[in-house]
Amino acid sequence: MEDKKFIESLNEKNYIFRIGEVSKMTDVSPRQLRYWEQKGYIHSVRSEKMATRVFDHKNFVMVKLIKFYLDQDYSLTVSISKARKRMAEVSLTHDMVIAMHHGFVEKDGKTLMDMGYFDDKKQKRLYGYLNDDGHVSYLVE
DNA sequence: GTTCTAACA
DNA sequence: TGTTAGCA
Incomplete structure (x- = not known):
């Protein structure tokens, strides 16, 4: 089961980014990211003592999705709605592929x-x- | 150098 | 939403 350990070691859940990194990777301003978080569209993790936000891979993808729809001139609220739907589909796809993959x-x-x-x-x-x-x-x- | 909150010529 | 101020 070394394979499993290896897979877990590079699992996307282990990848976390600070706001500046997410901003550069998604072309979404830190101001927007904080605002979206405040509205509950995305979530960040604040380490017990650390005062700075960190975004996990899931939320990074969510930001990318929201930005993707915004770039198509959808309003923020519509983009959020579409992004959430896509996230659910992507998540389900991932779960199903993992479940059916037997090598x-x-x-x-x-x-x-x-x-x-x-x-x-x-x-x-x-x-x-x-x-x-x-x-x-x-x-x- | 980066991030945070709050506020607004 | 951008930008700036003053901190940590």
């Missing part, structure tokens, strides 16, 4: 992703791989 196996010169049992009786296993056009092909065995 890779080599077959016929291809690298197949083992997606676990396909049926409730746990007799058929689902595999998938990317073909040349970028689409996923499936295999059940």
Whole structure:
């Protein structure tokens, strides 16, 4: 289970940024970030004794999403709404991919992703791989 | 040098 | 929302 430890060591949850860094990476001013936080659109963590904000990866992504919609001339409130919906979808996508990912196996010169049992009786296993056009092909065995 | 809060020619 | 002031 060394793989698991390695994955956890680089888990995005471990990445935190200060307001200046987030501002530069997202092109959102510190003033805006503080305001958005005050309104509850984003959240920062304040270490027990540390007086400065730190944003985790999740909130960094949220800022990027809000900015993405603002740049398309949506109002702030609409951007927030759209960003929250996207966040939920991205989060669900992440959870599902993690849950179905059972490693890779080599077959016929291809690298197949083992997606676990396909049926409730746990007799058929689902595999998938990317073909040349970028689409996923499936295999059940 | 950076971040914080509060306030506004 | 930008900017500035005065701190920590």
